[in-house]
Amino acid sequence: MNAIASHLVAASTSHIDPDIVISARDLVKAFNSEVVALDRASFDIRRGSFVSLVGPSGCGKSTLLRLVAGLIGKSAGELSVLGHGVTGPSHDVGMMFQRPTLLEWRTAVENVLLPTEVQGTTTDADRRRAIELLQLVGLRDFEFSFPRQLSGGMQQRVALARLLQTGANILLLDEPFGALDEFTRERLNLELLRIVDDVEATVLFVTHNISEAIFLADQVMVMTPRPGRLAKIVDVPFERPREIALMQTPEFNSLVGEVRSILGGH
């Protein structure tokens, strides 16, 4: 990290709004000092909100997510999570990927317990919580199945339970159901809404599907590629809980049209 960047981080901690959990100012990520993956993104994400990141491949949405997760370092600008500059992975932030990334030699419940194990010793309370989480994601009776014995959708449910087991309040989801069929995906999206509402998490959800982005979110961050830029943040005014029928309404479709036109210019 260079001197200017760390100076900016120090400056950013001076004006803490307790309701803002993720804050970025002119955040830049360049690979090999040439390819600009993310160009000067600025945004604030409020506690408990569900924010979608939508855009075509190469728009920097996954880069943005990895920056927030502390998996990669920024090139310039400011980025803070819960008022602190991001320097590496934090227990406040959990991440879920497009692929389930389960350990095939562990049962479902042992996979869910991985975050606890990594952080220290596992107690019976942790084990009970893991079982409860598997039930919460609809996997009662599959706690002791191995990943290879589960369908793709069920594997992703295990990954979701594992994410919740981290106890993190900020959940970063990188196209979590992108590899699943349309029906499974729709159902899991609805369950995801119910679950994150339950655990009162702040969610950053990456997708390339505009309708999905709008349907799930309070705000949609629309991103455009080459270089990756945050083009606009669109507010989604629809009430919760939401039903699938919402997607048929003219209001919903006009919002889809708005996002599409922002993306269309590129």
Add this chain to the structure above:
Amino acid sequence: MSLATDGNLSMTDVAHERGSLAGRVMRHVALFLGVMLVWELASYYQFVDPLILPRPTAIAAALVNMVLYQGTVWFHLGVTLWEAVAGFVIGSAIGIGLAVAAGLNESFRRYISPYIIALQVTPRIALAPIVIAWLGFGMMPKIAIGALICFFPPFINTLTGLLNVDEDANEMFRSLGAKKRQIFFSLMLPNAMPIIMAGLKTAISLALIGAIVGEFISASEGMGVLMQRYTFALNMASSFAVLVILTAMGYVLFLLMEWADNWLVYWRHDARMTAISRKKAKAWAGVAGRR
């Protein structure tokens, strides 16, 4: 996929299609006996010189004589088995150890790889006379030759397995704040286990080859010595009997490796996986509060 599993699959799956299991086995036995009979007759009527290719019955007789009455074969078998297993253990330990070091440390990997490649492209069996010149005539040189020949598959397989970790899984561990040691033991090593076991299966046969070749070059005991003695005396039936014993020994070693694979890489074997799944459900009954 291993040979033994394939064999099991064909024994069960195909049995459903083409009659009963007993019928299948009968056909295999009949085919084997048929081939033996043709061989026996060809030898008996001198189509082939029995001095070069002895009759199956003569081989069987030599085998029975060797195993039941002479008894010295057990000693020679023990020597060869010990050489092969010791060579296998040492070679595999070196191979896996080097691979772990190379897998964890990139600069070590860079420096070591030219030597590993050089050793791999050298026909290592050609080193056997040198090794014997160094280590003398006992069992040590045979063990060393076995280790030298067999270390490469465990090495390259372990290295490949350790480096072929899914990038997303790696990121997942890092996002959990896992330390390097945790990533190694909880992700990289189990992930590499199936391919490491495949390397070990190849290694055990190579170690056996190393031991036998070492015995050919210079030894006073072991199955290689026995084989040479009988062949030089033109006692071909006994030579073939030695070969049959070596085949049986190779097969037992192979089965042992299959068994180890079944235990260590249980998640790739459906029956074992289901059994473990059930066992864990039982062990967790107190926590889960049901079942």
